[in-house]
Amino acid sequence: MSVMSGSEHLHVVTSDDITPGRKRAGRLMIWGTAGLMALVAAAQLAQSLGWQDFGFTSWRPTLYAFCLWATALCWAQVLIRGEHGKRALFVLPAALFVIALTVFPLLFGLIIAFSSWNLSNPDGRQFNGVANLVQMANDPFYWNAMGNMVWYTAAIVVEYIIAFGLALLLNSQIRARKFFRVAFLLPLMLSPVAVSWMVGKSMLEARFGPIARLARALGWDDPSFFGSPEMAKLTIMVMDAWTFIPFMMIMLLAGLQAIPKELTEAARVDGATGWRSFWEMTFPLMLPVSITAVMIRIIFKLKLADIVINVTSGGPGGATDTVTSFIFREYRERSNVGYGTMLAMVYLVMIVIVMTLLMKLSARHTRPRN
Amino acid sequence: MTQTVSGAIFRDAEVDRRHTPAWYANRALIYGALILWAVICLFPIYWTISTSFKMAPDVMQGRLLPISAPPVEEGGMSWLLGTKAEPTVIGQTSFAPAWLGWRSLGLSPDTIGEESTVRDEFLKRFVNSTIIALTASTLAVLLGSLAAYGLSRFQYRWAWMKNDDISFFFLSQLILPPVVLALPILVLYKELGLLDTRIGLILLYTLSVLPIVIWIMRDQFAGIPTELEEAAMVDGLGAWGAFFTIILPIALPGMVAAFILSLVLTWNEYFFAALLTSTYANTLPVMVASQTGSQGISWWSMAALSTAAILPLIVIAVLLERFIIKGMAAGAVK
Numbered sequence: 001m002s003v004m005s006g007s008e009h010l011h012v013v014t015s016d017d018i019t020p021g022r023k024r025a026g027r028l029m030i031w032g033t034a035g036l037m038a039l040v041a042a043a044q045l046a047q048s049l050g051w052q053d054f055g056f057t058s059w060r061p062t063l064y065a066f067c068l069w070a071t072a073l074c075w076a077q078v079l080i081r082g083e084h085g086k087r088a089l090f091v092l093p094a095a096l097f098v099i100a101l102t103v104f105p106l107l108f109g110l111i112i113a114f115s116s117w118n119l120s121n122p123d124g125r126q127f128n129g130v131a132n133l134v135q136m137a138n139d140p141f142y143w144n145a146m147g148n149m150v151w152y153t154a155a156i157v158v159e160y161i162i163a164f165g166l167a168l169l170l171n172s173q174i175r176a177r178k179f180f181r182v183a184f185l186l187p188l189m190l191s192p193v194a195v196s197w198m199v200g201k202s203m204l205e206a207r208f209g210p211i212a213r214l215a216r217a218l219g220w221d222d223p224s225f226f227g228s229p230e231m232a233k234l235t236i237m238v239m240d241a242w243t244f245i246p247f248m249m250i251m252l253l254a255g256l257q258a259i260p261k262e263l264t265e266a267a268r269v270d271g272a273t274g275w276r277s278f279w280e281m282t283f284p285l286m287l288p289v290s291i292t293a294v295m296i297r298i299i300f301k302l303k304l305a306d307i308v309i310n311v312t313s314g315g316p317g318g319a320t321d322t323v324t325s326f327i328f329r330e331y332r333e334r335s336n337v338g339y340g341t342m343l344a345m346v347y348l349v350m351i352v353i354v355m356t357l358l359m360k361l362s363a364r365h366t367r368p369r370n
Numbered sequence: 371m372t373q374t375v376s377g378a379i380f381r382d383a384e385v386d387r388r389h390t391p392a393w394y395a396n397r398a399l400i401y402g403a404l405i406l407w408a409v410i411c412l413f414p415i416y417w418t419i420s421t422s423f424k425m426a427p428d429v430m431q432g433r434l435l436p437i438s439a440p441p442v443e444e445g446g447m448s449w450l451l452g453t454k455a456e457p458t459v460i461g462q463t464s465f466a467p468a469w470l471g472w473r474s475l476g477l478s479p480d481t482i483g484e485e486s487t488v489r490d491e492f493l494k495r496f497v498n499s500t501i502i503a504l505t506a507s508t509l510a511v512l513l514g515s516l517a518a519y520g521l522s523r524f525q526y527r528w529a530w531m532k533n534d535d536i537s538f539f540f541l542s543q544l545i546l547p548p549v550v551l552a553l554p555i556l557v558l559y560k561e562l563g564l565l566d567t568r569i570g571l572i573l574l575y576t577l578s579v580l581p582i583v584i585w586i587m588r589d590q591f592a593g594i595p596t597e598l599e600e601a602a603m604v605d606g607l608g609a610w611g612a613f614f615t616i617i618l619p620i621a622l623p624g625m626v627a628a629f630i631l632s633l634v635l636t637w638n639e640y641f642f643a644a645l646l647t648s649t650y651a652n653t654l655p656v657m658v659a660s661q662t663g664s665q666g667i668s669w670w671s672m673a674a675l676s677t678a679a680i681l682p683l684i685v686i687a688v689l690l691e692r693f694i695i696k697g698m699a700a701g702a703v704k
Contacts, residue, residue: 009523009524009525009596058561058562058563059561059562060562063562083608083609086608086609086610087520087524087526087609088526089516089520089610090516090517090520090521090523090609090613091516091517091520091526091536093513093516094514094516094517094540094584095517095536095539095540097513097576097577097580098540098543098577098580101551101555101573101577102543102546102551102577105551105554105558106550106551106554108554108557108558109554112553112554112557117557119560165403169400169403169404169407172400174401174404180404180408181691181695182687182688182691183407183408183411183412184407184408184411185687185694185695186411186412186415186684186687187411188634189634189680189683189684189686190415190638190680190683190684191637191640191654191655191658191679191680192640192655193638193640193655193656193658193659193679194658194676194679194680196659197418197658197672197676198414198415198417198418198673198676199414201672202417202418202421202669202673203414203417208429210413210417242410242411242414246411247698250695250699251698251699253695253699254695254698254699296544299545302547303547303548303549305549305641306640306641306655309640309641309659310640323547324547324548324549324641327549328549328552328641328644331553331556337557340553341553344547344549344550344552344553347547347549347550348547348550351545351547352545355545
C-alpha cells in the first residue's frame, strides 16, 4: 500500500478572531462531556462489580455518553480553533469512528485473549495467564489451519496468471468487449454463501452435479471433489479463485490501459512482437500494478472463510480449514471466547509481520520509476 | 488503429495488414479463450437460475435447457434430429419449467397472493439486507469521503501523527481480518445490547468498507486540482462550502463507484452476520446458509433462494459495471 504523497495541499490563510470566552466554552464542552462519560462508565463498572445497583440493564448509557463526547469534541474544534477546527472536522468523525470500533475492541480483545471465558458459563471471565498460549501451541488443528493458509495464499500465483491473461484478452482488439467485461465481472458480485451453494453444493455434487457429470464424461470414473484432503483443498482454491479472479483482472486491466499507446506503437515499430514485447515491455511496466493487485488479493485471501464454513466446515479432517473458519467453529462449538480471541490475535500478529515484510520487499518495485 | 489518414508515411507493419491464416488462428484463439471463460463465469449463474425452475427428476438427470420438448414416446421432433428410437438430444437435456422452487418460497404466480410464512421470512431477510447494506454504504461513503478529502487537502498534526500516518492508520484497517474483531465485538455487543440488531451490523459493515472507500476517494480527490477550491475560498467560501459546492459535484462519479463497491461487499457479508445475529437482524446470506445445513437439500428452493440473493447484484453489475470497474481500478494506477 502506498502512502499519500502529501505535496498538493491547500494553503489558505484565514483570519479568525476567537474570543477567549468561546475558547473556554469549547474546552468546557470537551471536558464536561468527558467527565460525564467517565461518571457513567464508573457507575456502570461499579454496578457490574456488584458494589452498587444503579438499575442499568446494559452498557448502552456509556455508549451514549461516548457519542455525546465525540459530538462535543467535534463541535468544540470549531469553537476553539475556528476555520482550522472546521478542517479537522473532515477527518475527525472517521477517526473517532474507527478508534471506537477497532482500537477499543482490540485492546479489550487483548484482555479477553488472556482469559478463560465461556459465554455459556455463568462464572464469566477468568484470567488465566498464558494458558491459552500453551493450549494454542499444542493445538494441531490451529497450526494445520495456518499451514492451509500458506497453500491458499500460494494459489494466488495461479490466479494472477489467469487474471493477467484475461486482462490481456480484454485489452486486445475484440468485439463485444462490454459483454465480456460484464460477464467476467459477475462472479465477484455473487455472495460467497450463494457461491457455496451453487458451485460447492450443487454443481460439484458427486452424483448429478453438472461438473461431476462432465468429469465422468471425460473419463474420471468416480468424481469426488471433497473426498481426499488434497482434492478438497484444491476445490476450495478453485472456488475462491473463481470469485476473486475478476478483482485482479480489473486492476490489471486498468494498468494495461494506462500504458501509453505511444509505447506499444514504438515497440511495434521496433519490431518487437507478441511474446517479446510482453516480457520486455508490458510485464515490467505492469509490475507496480501487479504488486498492488497481488497484495490486496493476499489481504482478501487471508480473510477467506465463508466458502469453507458453508461447503466443507473445514473437512475432511481439517484439510480445508482456514484460520477464520477454524476460530468460527471453535466459538460455535465450544463458545470459548477467550481461546478464540487468542488464536485470532496471534493470527493478526503473524499477518502484520508477513505483510510488513512483503511491503518492504515490494517497496522497491512499486516506487514510480523516473 | 486506422492508419488511412497518414497514408504511406506511417504504415501498419506488414504483420498487421496481412489477414493470414495465422491471423485468423490468432483471432480464433482469442475468441475461444474469451468464450470459454465467459461460460465458466456464467454457467453457475445459469445453473442456479434454471435449477429454481426444475423438478426433482430434472435435477437428477442433469437437464439443462428450459424447453418443454415433447416426450420421446410421442415421436415429436425425433425425426427432425435424425434419431429414431433413441431419446432426442433435446428431450434428454431439456426440462419443462416449473415453479417448484419459487412456490416453496411463496413467490410463484399461484402462491403470491396467499399467506406464506417462508415468504414473510424471506422478505424480512431481504429487507434487513437492503437496509443494512444501504445504510452502511452511505455512512461509509460519507465518513470516508470527508476523511479522504481532508487528508488530500489539509495538513494535520495530531500528536505524532501527520497526514501520511493518518492515511496509513485508515488504510491499515484493510489488513485486519474480521475474525480478530469478531469475538471482542461479540462480547461488547452483548454488553451493549447491540447483538442481533441492525444498528450493530451497520456499524461493523461501515467499519469494514471504510478503508476501501478512503482508498478510492483519496485517489479521486488527488485528481482534482486544488486551484478550484483556492479560487472558491478567495471568493469567501469556507473549506466546507468549497467542498460542497465545488468538489462534491466533480467527485460524485467516484463516490458512486465507492458506494456500489461497498454495497456489493456489505450485501454479501456473511461472517459477522452469522456471528452477531440470530433471529431478528439476520441478513439474506445467513438465511441461504442456514438452509444448506438442514435435512438434506431441496435443490429447487435453495436455487430460488440463491437466485433471489444474487439477482439484485447481477442487475447492479450489468447496469453499473462502469462504476464498479472505476472503483476497483482506482489506486491501482498512479
